[in-house]
Amino acid sequence: MSNQNGNYNADVLQARKPQHGVNPLFVNRWSTRAFQPYTLSQQELYAILEAGQYAPSANNFQPWRFFIAATEEEKSLFQSFIMPRNLIWSQHASAYILLASDSLTAEGKEYGMHAFDTGAAWQAMALQANMLGLSTRAMGGFDKAAAKEKLAMPASLHPQIVIAVGKPGSLEQLDESFHEANKPTPRKPLDELIMPYRVK
Ligand SMILES: Cc1cc2nc3c(=O)[nH]c(=O)nc-3n(C[C@H](O)[C@H](O)[C@H](O)COP(=O)(O)O)c2cc1C
Structure with a gap:
């Protein structure tokens, strides 16, 4: 098709x-868990970040913030707060990007749309990675308090996801317990998403 x-x-x-x-x-x-050994170039990494940079946000506040782990040392710091089940597969990714959102504006006002806007950045980054022949998988499964502390985040920053980025690999490169699930996921039909309502 x-x-x-x-x-x-x-x-x-x-x-x-x-x-x-x-x-x-x-x-x-789609979000593979199988990655092959691959060193991400700076250009690839920055193209992905740049895609996030250009996401839309309310009032153009741009509340997304990126924490990057590309060296072995940085990756092992991130691995200290990633949940064990996610560690099994994500340790083979080339890099991690923690996406955090800032709930305060530059003027110090509370900004309620920070998480929503940061979701838009995530989607842009995932698509840009795909266009480069790379793959991403988001993880909510990490210790957010530990991440916040270890990365010395200011109070107004909220860790949202850790993104594993890499070159998609084959099933031989993935722990067997994930083989069955490592395939494209279906979606609800549009009929279930478009909500009926009555114009009075
Ligand atoms: C906010 C968020 C949190 C997620 N957390 C995890 C996670 O902790 N571990 C994991 O393996 N996948 C995680 N995922 C991946 C989703 O399960 C996956 O995106 C979803 O099943 C749809 O599949 P697709 O991305 O291949 O289309 C997460 C995705 C999102 C958007």
Whole structure:
């Protein structure tokens, strides 16, 4: 199946059934846990960060903040607060990016949309990684208090996710307990997402 912008990958079409011409970019992205040994270039890393930088936000507050772990030393610091189950597979990723959001504006006012906006940055980063032939998997499974302390975050910063970034690998490179689940996930049909309402 294809649309004017390219092809849907055959492996994702096992689980995903796009029907309205959505760009394959959105459908082909999925979060592998299998990574091959690969050193991320600075250019790749910064292209991913730059995609986040250009996300939209309320009032253009841009509340997303990035903490990067690319060296072995930095990665092992991050691994100290990542949950054990996530560590099994994510230790093989090339880099981690912790995405935090700032709940205070530059004027020191509370800003309620910080987490929502940072989600937009995450999606942009994930898609940019895919366009580079890389893969990302977000993790909420980490000790947020420990991350905040170890990375010396100011009080207004809220750790949201740690993103594992790398070059997708094969199942041989992944712990067996994850083999079954390591495939594109399905989605709810649009009918369940579009909510009916009555115009009175
Ligand atoms: C906020 C957030 C937290 C997540 N936490 C974890 C996690 O701790 N461990 C994990 O393996 N996957 C985690 N995921 C990955 C999701 O399970 C995955 O994105 C979802 O099943 C949809 O699959 P897809 O990304 O392949 O389309 C997380 C994703 C998001 C967006």
